[in-house]
Amino acid sequence: MKRLAFLLLLLLGLPFLGCNRSDAIVVIQLHPKNPDIIYIATNDYIYKTRDGGHTWTNLSQGMSHSRVISMAIDPTYPATVYAGTKGDAVYKSYDGGQRWVSQRAGLDDVTISSVVNQFVFDPADSNHIFLATTMGVSETKDGGEHWVKKMEGMKEVLMVVTLGMDPTRPAIIYAGTSGGVYKTINEAGHWEKVNNGLVSPDIIKSSRALSVTAVLVDPFEPDTVYASTLAGLYKTTNGGQVWVRIGQSLQDQMLFSMILDRTKQGVIYLGGREGIHRSEDGGNTWTTLNKGLATLNVRSLAQSATDPNLFYLGTNGSGLYKSRNRGEEWESVPTILPSQ
Secondary structure (H helix, E strand, O other), X not given: OHHHHHHHHHHOOOOOOOOOOOOOOOEEEEOOXXXXXXXXXXXXXXXXEOOOOXXXXXXXXXXOOOOEEEEEEOXXXXXXXXXXXXXXXXXXXXXXXXXXXXXXXXXXXXXEEEEEEEEEEXXXXXXXEEEEEOOEXXXXXXXXXOOEEOOOOOOOXXXXXXXXXXXXXXXXXXXXXXXXXXXXXXXXXOOEEOXXXXXXXXXXXXXXXXXXXXXXXXOOOOOOEEEEEOOEEEEEOOOOOOOEEEOOOOOOOOEEEEEEOOOOOOOEEEEEOOEEEEEOOOOOOOEEOOOOOOOOOEEEEEEOOOOOOOXXXXXXXXXXXXEOOOOOOOEEEOOOOOOO
């Protein structure tokens, strides 16, 4: 239960001990078309810059004081932004975060201690969204006006932490849960457990399943999937039939964030308490990329949609960083954040 308790601490956006020099950057959302527009969420508020980080605006007007745990920008209409919270479900803005409206129809149980962890858009229809929460998976087909629970087949699940959609076959989705990894091949109509090599039956029965933090499908080889956890990195090359532990040479196996490079096959980035690590061979060998970082405890990581060389990361102690060369060097982004 200790591992599960730690995962709850992570999801609720609480700062870790010894990291009190700066607000923790728990979410980074980059505009899909304009590289100067960036959203970040700290433990308390949402902020936005329109000039690449020189100035920031607090966008939390109209929201409750529930912590923002996740964000998503509509890929078709980027002025539309979603925010997932701890304790007050989903908020939506139609004007780039200036005003927010609550969208919780069908999410009545996602309250008080529950957390909205992630949004995943259907690439064919941005009004079709899947939601990962600590109360399960939900789906909307009308941009969040109504949500429907999609949990058929999921058993022994306390929470859904992350969703990974196959970008080439969007009906296929993987879910990282407190009961391991599940897979659907029909848009969450039914889920099947795909834990072979990932979670032992004894651990699942004791409700201490491997704490999955991210599941990503390789866009170049869609049967290859990576699962980062609080106890290491796993990989499957056959759509989840069998998982293999990789990355065991990494000094720290507690992984908080993961990215698959969208333009280079087999290139993986991992963020954790020891900074950033990159593999260029599908996870066989790793390089540390911490040059320029004042704090190594990395909470969030993002690759620009407009420039694949441009990365941002958020830390638990020294704010926001930017790299112009795929992580080889990092520079601090000034984040003098206005109060509410």
